[in-house]
Amino acid sequence: xxxxxxxxxxxxxxxxxxxxxxxxxxxxxxxxxxxxxxxxxxxxxxxxxxxxxxxxxxxxxxxxxxxxxxxxxxxxxxxxxxxxxxxxxxxxxxxxxxx
Numbered sequence: 001x002x003x004x005x006x007x008x009x010x011x012x013x014x015x016x017x018x019x020x021x022x023x024x025x026x027x028x029x030x031x032x033x034x035x036x037x038x039x040x041x042x043x044x045x046x047x048x049x050x051x052x053x054x055x056x057x058x059x060x061x062x063x064x065x066x067x068x069x070x071x072x073x074x075x076x077x078x079x080x081x082x083x084x085x086x087x088x089x090x091x092x093x094x095x096x097x098x099x
Contacts, residue, residue, distance in 0.1 A: 012067050012073070027040070
């Protein structure tokens with residue numbers, strides 16, 4: 001079953017823009033396979049917010065993430081690696097805002 005989320009901010013431009021709708025499948029540790037290049041939704045390691053970023057590197061129990069809009073994005077370079085337990089889902093598709 002897919003879930004939906006609305007993109008807020010411009011850290012993933014040009015791939016995802018403000019108000020785009022993304023669909024994601026729930027991430028289940030040890031059953032879901034994370035791959036470099038995938039877009040994931042996860043809990044920020046220090047703040048009580050959800051973020052959407054692209055997986056750059058995968059380690060045993062964590063991932064390195066960055067936004068596509070490097071100049072306007074905080075990623076692992078600012079808050080470190082993301083523990084796999086913080087991953088909520090893997091983006092599978094999007095509906096792009098037309099206006």
